[in-house]
Amino acid sequence: MTQLPTTTDKKLGLVIDLDTCVGCHACVISCKEWNTAGYGTALSDQDPYGAEPSGSFLNRIHTFEIVPDGGEVIGSAGEARVVHFPKSCLHCEDAPCVTVCPTGASYKRAADGIVLVDEDMCIGCGLCAWSCAYGAREMDLAEGVMKKCTLCVDRIYNEDLEEIDRVPSCVRTCPAGARHYGDLGDPSSDVSVLVRERGGFDLMPEQGNKPVNKYLPPRERSALGSAASVPAVQEDTSDATGLLAWIDRALSGGSAKGAS
Amino acid sequence: MHPALSVIAFTVLSGAGYGLALVLALGHGNPAHLPTKFAWVTALVLIAVGLMSSTLHLGNPQRAWRAFSQWKTSWLSREGCMAVATFVPLTILAAMSILGDTFNLLLGYIGGIMCMITVYCTAMIYASLRTVPQWHTRWTPAVYLLFALTSGTMLYFAFFGREAGSDSNRIWVWLTLVFLVVTWAVKFMWLRHASAAGYGASSMESATGLGNLGRVRLLERPHAMENYLTREMAFRIARKHRERLSLIGAMLGAVLPFVLLVISLMVAPALGGFLQVVATISLLAGLFVERWLFFATAKHAVGLYYGGEEKLVPAE
Numbered sequence: 001m002t003q004l005p006t007t008t009d010k011k012l013g014l015v016i017d018l019d020t021c022v023g024c025h026a027c028v029i030s031c032k033e034w035n036t037a038g039y040g041t042a043l044s045d046q047d048p049y050g051a052e053p054s055g056s057f058l059n060r061i062h063t064f065e066i067v068p069d070g071g072e073v074i075g076s077a078g079e080a081r082v083v084h085f086p087k088s089c090l091h092c093e094d095a096p097c098v099t100v101c102p103t104g105a106s107y108k109r110a111a112d113g114i115v116l117v118d119e120d121m122c123i124g125c126g127l128c129a130w131s132c133a134y135g136a137r138e139m140d141l142a143e144g145v146m147k148k149c150t151l152c153v154d155r156i157y158n159e160d161l162e163e164i165d166r167v168p169s170c171v172r173t174c175p176a177g178a179r180h181y182g183d184l185g186d187p188s189s190d191v192s193v194l195v196r197e198r199g200g201f202d203l204m205p206e207q208g209n210k211p212v213n214k215y216l217p218p219r220e221r222s223a224l225g226s227a228a229s230v231p232a233v234q235e236d237t238s239d240a241t242g243l244l245a246w247i248d249r250a251l252s253g254g255s256a257k258g259a260s
Numbered sequence: 261m262h263p264a265l266s267v268i269a270f271t272v273l274s275g276a277g278y279g280l281a282l283v284l285a286l287g288h289g290n291p292a293h294l295p296t297k298f299a300w301v302t303a304l305v306l307i308a309v310g311l312m313s314s315t316l317h318l319g320n321p322q323r324a325w326r327a328f329s330q331w332k333t334s335w336l337s338r339e340g341c342m343a344v345a346t347f348v349p350l351t352i353l354a355a356m357s358i359l360g361d362t363f364n365l366l367l368g369y370i371g372g373i374m375c376m377i378t379v380y381c382t383a384m385i386y387a388s389l390r391t392v393p394q395w396h397t398r399w400t401p402a403v404y405l406l407f408a409l410t411s412g413t414m415l416y417f418a419f420f421g422r423e424a425g426s427d428s429n430r431i432w433v434w435l436t437l438v439f440l441v442v443t444w445a446v447k448f449m450w451l452r453h454a455s456a457a458g459y460g461a462s463s464m465e466s467a468t469g470l471g472n473l474g475r476v477r478l479l480e481r482p483h484a485m486e487n488y489l490t491r492e493m494a495f496r497i498a499r500k501h502r503e504r505l506s507l508i509g510a511m512l513g514a515v516l517p518f519v520l521l522v523i524s525l526m527v528a529p530a531l532g533g534f535l536q537v538v539a540t541i542s543l544l545a546g547l548f549v550e551r552w553l554f555f556a557t558a559k560h561a562v563g564l565y566y567g568g569e570e571k572l573v574p575a576e
């Protein structure tokens with residue numbers, strides 16, 4: 001079971017747009033909601049209303065700041081920026097989490113490349129989580145079995161759902177359209193085209209896992225100064241007198257650069 | 261990495277047990293003598309206790325038998341298979357000594373080789389992980405094998421071997437001194453590798469793919485409190501503790517046993533025997549510290565998503 005298939009018919013996966021993600025965590029919540037009632041055991045929480053709440057999630061959003069060269073803190077030099085960074089299982093082609101599994105509970109499907117855990121076989125040794133560089137696997141502490149993204153295998157083939165809903169829950173939920181789902185093994189699929197056009201990349205290629213999921217880089221930004229080409233609508237305040245006139249002068253002077 | 265007591269006990273105790281079994285399996289100790297019989301029982305008990313404690317950290321230990329199935333790809337599975345298989349020759353040899361006062365050298369060689377392969381498999385569980393560059397080296401199995409050999413040898417002659425003061429005891433002590441030096445020399449090579457390993461070729465820039473924009477820092481973790489990943493993989497110990505514990509480990513595991521063994525050669529046999537026992541206990545205690553540090557100081561790639569080298573993850 002834990003021998004990886006040499007090829008898979010499809011490479012189903014996600015493409016995540018780091019330019020578009022606003023870091024709202026909606027996908028995290030919809031993932032938890034769908035998967036706590038779906039595949040395998042529930043995603044348990046420990047001490048949910050106490051002082052130290054924690055629980056198992058299959059999708060997490062980190063937020064990074066990029067400090068440009070020459071800067072010490074964000075904003076101190078050049079164009080700094082904040083990037084919201086969703087992270088879930090990348091359904092790697094060379095998935096080490098599968099080969100280290102002693103029981104055969106972890107496997108990669110030859111048909112579509114999805115990496116799954118058969119929870120009835122999992123002994124909860126945790127070695128697969130140790131082998132995953134991306135932190136995509138979390139042990140469920142209530143059940144003692146390993147949980148991971150299933151690519152919503154119980155949605156994407158589910159004919160009881162409307163066609164539009166047959167995508168992973170996170171993709172369906174994302175209000176910003178930052179998550180795309182499709183067959184990355186088919187060069188003509190929408191996701192493959194997207195990856196080509198936007199320069200999609202692998203996370204930690206040096207780990208040799210050949211992740212299927214791809215990330216799209218933040219788009220290049222126009223420099224702050226160039227925003228000056230958009231003229232702000234000016235109200236006619238020439239009839240202001242007294243205090244109002246003073247406030248008008250003070251504000252126009254102080255914010256002339258930013259507002260115009 | 262989180263230093264789980266069950267895993268530390270497993271690697272130290274089963275390592276010492278396999279080392280002791282190896283010495284016995286190579287034909288040392290008269291099978292008719294009571295100390296040899298006790299030594300066999302001790303070796304088997306150490307191995308069994310170690311293996312049992314390793315199942316303590318499983319989420320579903322009742323299914324542990326399934327771990328024998330994936331030996332084709334998984335070092336953990338190979339370790340499980342080898343551990344069970346090795347019990348066969350070792351138990352037969354122990355029974356031959358205890359019940360029949362006899363020994364079989366061919367079976368001994370087979371058992372001895374299997375002991376070493378099992379320890380090698382244990383080490384490879386860790387050495388095979390690309391995510392932990394500190395462990396991902398040939399030095400890791402070398403260290404595990406040598407510590408098993410040294411602790412097994414010391415256990416044998418200090419508790420079950422010839423009387424202190426006898427010629428054969430002296431030979432064992434000299435042999436152990438050589439083992440100690442070689443073991444710690446290899447451990448030193450491992451430490452050199454480990455201190456330079458860091459996150460290997462990975463960085464926060466490669467983990468996020470954002471390196472072309474500038475230097476990447478964590479602004480917000482995905483969750484306010486700890487989770488499985490931060491508890492298990494982003495474990496950190498303060499540098500202060502690390503340095504102090506390394507010192508304690510080297511004192512208990514190397515200096516003290518060495519000095520005590522040398523002194524034991526020069527004093528009266530009764531005192532010498534006592535010092536040899538103390539030296540062995542000290543070595544085992546040092547091994548526990550060494551193994552604790554092996555886990556606690558290891559950095560896992562997932563730490564890069566939690567701030568990397570920066571102290572954004574709460575210490576301990």
Ligand code: SF4
Pocket residue numbers: 088089090091092095096097098115131132133134135136137148209211
């Ligand atoms: S991201 Fe991690 S859990 Fe998912 S397939 Fe890759 S190694 Fe396995």
Ligand code: SF4
Pocket residue numbers: 100101102103104105106117121122123124125126127128129145146
């Ligand atoms: S935790 Fe479960 S799925 Fe992961 S390696 Fe262990 S047995 Fe396999």
